[in-house]
Amino acid sequence: MAIFSVYVVNKAGGLIYQLDHYAPRADTEKTFSFPLDLVLRPHDERIVVAFGQRDGIRVGHAVLAINGAEVNGRSTADGKDVMEFLGNPANYPVSIRFGRHRLSSNEKLMLASMFHSLFAIGSQLSPEIGSSGIEMLETDTFKLHCFQTLTGIKFMVLADPRQAGIDSLLRKIYEIYSDFALKNPFYSLEMPIRCELFDQNLKLALEVAEKAGPFGPGS
Amino acid sequence: MTIHNLYIFDRTGTCLHYSEWHRRRQAGIPKEEEFKLMFGMLFSLCSFVNKMSPTDMREGFVSFQTSRYRLHYLESPSGVRLVLNTDLGVSSARDALQHIYSNLFVELVVKNPLCPPRAPVQSELFRSRLDAFIRGLPFFAPRPS
Numbered sequence: 001m002a003i004f005s006v007y008v009v010n011k012a013g014g015l016i017y018q019l020d021h022y023a024p025r026a027d028t029e030k031t032f033s034f035p036l037d038l039v040l041r042p043h044d045e046r047i048v049v050a051f052g053q054r055d056g057i058r059v060g061h062a063v064l065a066i067n068g069a070e071v072n073g074r075s076t077a078d079g080k081d082v083m084e085f086l087g088n089p090a091n092y093p094v095s096i097r098f099g100r101h102r103l104s105s106n107e108k109l110m111l112a113s114m115f116h117s118l119f120a121i122g123s124q125l126s127p128e129i130g131s132s133g134i135e136m137l138e139t140d141t142f143k144l145h146c147f148q149t150l151t152g153i154k155f156m157v158l159a160d161p162r163q164a165g166i167d168s169l170l171r172k173i174y175e176i177y178s179d180f181a182l183k184n185p186f187y188s189l190e191m192p193i194r195c196e197l198f199d200q201n202l203k204l205a206l207e208v209a210e211k212a213g214p215f216g217p218g219s
Numbered sequence: 220m221t222i223h224n225l226y227i228f229d230r231t232g233t234c235l236h237y238s239e240w241h242r243r244r245q246a247g248i249p250k251e252e253e254f255k256l257m258f259g260m261l262f263s264l265c266s267f268v269n270k271m272s273p274t275d276m277r278e279g280f281v282s283f284q285t286s287r288y289r290l291h292y293l294e295s296p297s298g299v300r301l302v303l304n305t306d307l308g309v310s311s312a313r314d315a316l317q318h319i320y321s322n323l324f325v326e327l328v329v330k331n332p333l334c335p336p337r338a339p340v341q342s343e344l345f346r347s348r349l350d351a352f353i354r355g356l357p358f359f360a361p362r363p364s
Binding site for chain 2: 004023024026058060100103107111114115117118121122123124125126127128129130131132133134135136137138139140141142144158
């Protein structure tokens with residue numbers, strides 16, 4: 001059971017806060033000899049597996065590190081092009097770490113505003129009168145819970161499908177937001193939240209929620 | 220517990236079939252536009268979910284709920300998408316969707332030489348069997364209103 005991440009989106013759809021609480025590691029590191037028995041292809045500023053699956057490496061996984069050094073987009077740690085480096089037989093045997101690509105901050109901004117519009121469409125396509133937007137979205141690997149306040153701020157929590165007590169956690173996050181962001185005289189509305197106390201209390205709340213589940217009144 | 224409506228889309232976004240049972244509110248736009256909006260939303264949702272997922276997915280997007288309804292989603296390997304809207308009392312309609320796909324859609328539409336692919340389903344048999352199946356579901360009950 002785990003809580004993966006928290007997003008706060010303002011009423012215009014802009015991401016104003018994001019925290020990655022827990023990221024399951026599913027990376028695979030393997031040593032390869034020339035020629036590489038996977039087809040790699042550059043895609044969106046990273047190198048992904050386009051064909052060939054073996055030992056936990058799947059199509060869509062990105063190259064994360066070569067010989068223990070993290071790659072930086074399409075270039076290796078010392079600035080060489082990954083595709084050229086892997087195309088040269090002199091560099092083999094080479095150890096490559098594959099895994100799911102971590103979201104960049106730009107992608108997070110984009111996904112947050114994407115959810116903002118999906119939320120609105122969800123309420124527009126409702127077959128029932130007076131429906132809200134998407135409150136809970138279920139997939140086989142995670143559940144996304146969303147709580148929209150009266151002022152239009154959306155709090156989103158990504159959690160394990162079996163994690164209980166997310167609804168009370170969302171209200172707790174709203175409380176933390178009101179206490180430590182809104183009451184902070186240096187915080188301006190609708191702008192990114194950079195408040196140390198907000199950070200600390202949010203992390204604390206996530207840990208409590210993971211261990212115990214629901215919050216009692218006044219906790 | 221009740222069922223509101225059902226959409227079946229092919230992989231290009233054509234609405235192959237639409238039917239509704241207890242739908243209280245229309246979207247306020249022409250049906251064609253509504254189908255496009257629904258398909259667009261599902262398409263974006265699937266890509267959104269794939270990017271957000273912390274680990275590799277098998278089935279992907281399964282369902283979402285709002286304060287008033289729940290949308291159940293099933294995508295076949297060939298890209299046929301089935302969407303069933305129910306109220307919040309129905310926790311999973313996956314088996315029903317799977318049945319509609321494999322026992323009704325594949326048998327009566329895909330295997331029917333008179334049904335051209337990628338065109339709205341005209342088969343009366345499919346419509347009536349689908350309607351009978353939905354009305355026979357345990358969570359299909361007329362709304363007490």
